[in-house]
Amino acid sequence: MYDLKKSVALVDAALDCYLAPAHTFPREIHEAVRYSVFAGGKRLRPLLTLAAAHIFGAAEEAAMPPACAIELVHTYSLIHDDLPALDNDDYRRGRLSNHKVFGDAMAILAGDALLTRAFELLSIEGQKVLPDQTIVRLVAELGSAAGAAGMIGGQVVDMQSEGQLPNAETLEYIHRHKTGMLFTCCIRSGGIVGGASSSQIKRLTAFAEHIGLAFQIIDDILDIIGDENKLGKKVGSDENKQKMTYPALYGMEQAKRKATHCLQAAREELNEFGKRADRLLWLGEKLVEREY
Amino acid sequence: MYDLKKSVALVDAALDCYLAPAHTFPREIHEAVRYSVFAGGKRLRPLLTLAAAHIFGAAEEAAMPPACAIELVHTYSLIHDDLPALDNDDYRRGRLSNHKVFGDAMAILAGDALLTRAFELLSIEGQKVLPDQTIVRLVAELGSAAGAAGMIGGQVVDMQSEGQLPNAETLEYIHRHKTGMLFTCCIRSGGIVGGASSSQIKRLTAFAEHIGLAFQIIDDILDIIGDENKLGKKVGSDENKQKMTYPALYGMEQAKRKATHCLQAAREELNEFGKRADRLLWLGEKLVEREY
Numbered sequence: 001m002y003d004l005k006k007s008v009a010l011v012d013a014a015l016d017c018y019l020a021p022a023h024t025f026p027r028e029i030h031e032a033v034r035y036s037v038f039a040g041g042k043r044l045r046p047l048l049t050l051a052a053a054h055i056f057g058a059a060e061e062a063a064m065p066p067a068c069a070i071e072l073v074h075t076y077s078l079i080h081d082d083l084p085a086l087d088n089d090d091y092r093r094g095r096l097s098n099h100k101v102f103g104d105a106m107a108i109l110a111g112d113a114l115l116t117r118a119f120e121l122l123s124i125e126g127q128k129v130l131p132d133q134t135i136v137r138l139v140a141e142l143g144s145a146a147g148a149a150g151m152i153g154g155q156v157v158d159m160q161s162e163g164q165l166p167n168a169e170t171l172e173y174i175h176r177h178k179t180g181m182l183f184t185c186c187i188r189s190g191g192i193v194g195g196a197s198s199s200q201i202k203r204l205t206a207f208a209e210h211i212g213l214a215f216q217i218i219d220d221i222l223d224i225i226g227d228e229n230k231l232g233k234k235v236g237s238d239e240n241k242q243k244m245t246y247p248a249l250y251g252m253e254q255a256k257r258k259a260t261h262c263l264q265a266a267r268e269e270l271n272e273f274g275k276r277a278d279r280l281l282w283l284g285e286k287l288v289e290r291e292y
Numbered sequence: 293m294y295d296l297k298k299s300v301a302l303v304d305a306a307l308d309c310y311l312a313p314a315h316t317f318p319r320e321i322h323e324a325v326r327y328s329v330f331a332g333g334k335r336l337r338p339l340l341t342l343a344a345a346h347i348f349g350a351a352e353e354a355a356m357p358p359a360c361a362i363e364l365v366h367t368y369s370l371i372h373d374d375l376p377a378l379d380n381d382d383y384r385r386g387r388l389s390n391h392k393v394f395g396d397a398m399a400i401l402a403g404d405a406l407l408t409r410a411f412e413l414l415s416i417e418g419q420k421v422l423p424d425q426t427i428v429r430l431v432a433e434l435g436s437a438a439g440a441a442g443m444i445g446g447q448v449v450d451m452q453s454e455g456q457l458p459n460a461e462t463l464e465y466i467h468r469h470k471t472g473m474l475f476t477c478c479i480r481s482g483g484i485v486g487g488a489s490s491s492q493i494k495r496l497t498a499f500a501e502h503i504g505l506a507f508q509i510i511d512d513i514l515d516i517i518g519d520e521n522k523l524g525k526k527v528g529s530d531e532n533k534q535k536m537t538y539p540a541l542y543g544m545e546q547a548k549r550k551a552t553h554c555l556q557a558a559r560e561e562l563n564e565f566g567k568r569a570d571r572l573l574w575l576g577e578k579l580v581e582r583e584y
Binding site: 025026028029030033076080083085086103104105106108109111112113115116117119120121122123124126127131132133135136137139140142143144146147148149152153155156157159160 | 317318320321322325368372375377378395396397398400401403404405407408409411412413414415416418419423424425427428429431432434435436438439440441444445447448449451452
């Protein structure tokens with residue numbers, strides 16, 4: 001039986017520990033960092049890493065450094081994306097965004113600190129539970145997924161395409177990179193911790209890519225039909241800025257069908273792992289269906 | 293005979309290679325990243341890493357990934373520091389700063405990309421020339437030196453103390469962290485690549501801390517007496533903002549004596565290494581005396 005609440009509590013405890021006393025000075029940046037890390041995130045990314053590691057029988061403890069490192073990278077990207085120079089969002093998950101509370105300068109530095117801490121904890125905390133060879137692979141995975149050829153590249157293209165007419169190729173690039181590569185990194189990292197073979201890593205990667213795309217399509221749909229309080233941000237804000245979205249490009253019904261198709265393809269990738277993959281599959285489904 | 297020009301050329305070639313084709317899309321962020329990395333920097337930090345590795349007979353090739361990773365971290369910190377939300381500097385080394393050319397959003401993302409690439413290259417390029425154990429130590433060193441308890445912490449305290457009266461303890465904290473810890477990281481990383489013992493790493497650390505402090509004092513002095521063209525930034529800009537500086541706190545003559553004293557203490561730390569430490573010592577001296 002998959003105890004989701006327990007897993008979330010373990011992730012929260014680990015994050016609290018990784019961002020604790022030794023790093024409390026200067027106090028203000030520590031506060032700014034913790035404000036966004038403990039802002040009600042559902043820990044989807046760390047849970048995906050733990051669930052992927054579980055397939056191969058790895059202990060949660062061993063998967064925790066990469067799981068939390070990825071969560072810190074995700075959090076830094078939200079802080080920087082919300083800045084006035086970028087998306088200029090005042091709210092995030094129904095709370096004031098980091099720069100509205102701590103100022104633009106501190107928000108920039110808090111993001112920088114989180115990104116740096118991600119790699120630091122991967123090495124320092126990682127050494128306590130993982131072989132060096134595994135840590136080096138995890139650093140490379142996270143660096144590639146989060147860098148200019150990954151998440152940052154997606155953000156750049158997204159920024160540049162605002163106000164332009166939708167184009168299927170560009171839309172796919174943005175989502176695969178801005179959101180998808182870090183999703184994929186979560187799941188691949190779990191496999192790496194668990195000692196997955198290269199063909200198993202390929203299966204996990206394909207699963208992650210299908211789920212990531214389905215997630216993004218549903219995100220676009222919810223942004224249009226969703227309800228402001230539930231999401232904690234202004235409904236239709238992406239549309240107002242003329243961002244390219246799946247519903248804008250394909251129409252609402254076609255976008256929904258595309259999401260369902262992705263989810264089915266994702267399921268098939270996990271067949272060979274049997275029941276040990278149930279957690280990962282369940283998480284992927286809940287994620288796409290927005291029931292978690 | 294120490295061929296400085298050759299070492300600089302090797303560093304430039306490595307940086308060019310580490311920031312090349314595979315990372316060319318999206319083109320604009322690649323351009324923004326390269327604009328600041330190839331902006332006439334003297335490659336002091338990479339040279340320090342190579343010189344420290346040389347003490348222990350390590351090949352330049354083996355020391356190049358950490359040497360260049362640190363240079364990328366240094367460059368990202370300059371891009372973010374120059375942003376309007378932070379120091380708001382329009383010029384850097386006599387050229388327009390990154391955000392003046394590419395805009396604030398792209399400058400933020402270019403800094404993020406450089407920081408991420410630093411860790412990525414340390415793992416991916418590092419694996420070609422270094423054992424995994426060494427790479428994990430180097431990632432931990434760089435993460436600690438660059439993070440909230442290191443360089444970013446120094447920047448935070450510096451920012452918070454603008455407009456306040458100088459205070460010796462705060463001044464020392466800022467310099468040790470904002471500039472000093474990355475200097476120290478360069479030199480320690482060279483030692484780690486070379487397989488230095490822990491007592492040898494301690495010597496290198498002490499050398500680095502003395503040199504870093506001397507460097508910062510001279511930097512403050514030059515900011516007052518220096519000449520705008522030579523430094524490529526507005527003379528007295530730190531003073532205008534009422535930043536705490538050594539001359540402001542101790543007076544000009546006392547500040548100069550403090551720098552000389554630091555340099556002598558640094559020299560003594562390298563005694564036990566004999567002639568193989570000549571490059572590192574020479575670099576440290578030139579650096580402090582601003583003859584390189």
